[in-house]
Amino acid sequence: MTTTLSTQQAPSLACASPASREKARPRSKYKAQNEQDRCVACGVCVKMCPKDAISILKGCYAVIDEDRCVGCGICEKNCPAGVMHKVTR
Numbered sequence: 001m002t003t004t005l006s007t008q009q010a011p012s013l014a015c016a017s018p019a020s021r022e023k024a025r026p027r028s029k030y031k032a033q034n035e036q037d038r039c040v041a042c043g044v045c046v047k048m049c050p051k052d053a054i055s056i057l058k059g060c061y062a063v064i065d066e067d068r069c070v071g072c073g074i075c076e077k078n079c080p081a082g083v084m085h086k087v088t089r
């Protein structure tokens with residue numbers, strides 16, 4: 001059986017773009033923060049972050065993009081040096 005949507009049932013073509021939906025989402029009250037002076041730049045957190053929010057700055061230490069970070073804490077759990085922390089924004 002084929003179902004046809006009437007104009008009233010059809011989804012609006014004016015839906016927000018994925019980028020604007022991302023922006024509209026409420027921010028987590030948590031974020032990641034690391035002790036850059038103790039970071040050994042191993043890159044584990046970069047690989048584990050589901051939001052691509054971490055990069056290694058000039059091979060020296062990890063930096064976190066707070067706008068991308070959702071405060072999931074995965075980087076904290078996996079940092080072998082114990083220098084990544086989930087903190088309140």
Ligand code: SF4
Pocket residue numbers: 031032048049050051052053054064068069070071072073074075076086
């Ligand atoms: S808390 Fe989650 S989203 Fe934020 S930097 Fe760590 S792994 Fe990425």
Ligand code: SF4
Pocket residue numbers: 034038039040041042043044045046061062078079080081082083084
């Ligand atoms: S996992 Fe820890 S030690 Fe390794 S780069 Fe990330 S913050 Fe630095």
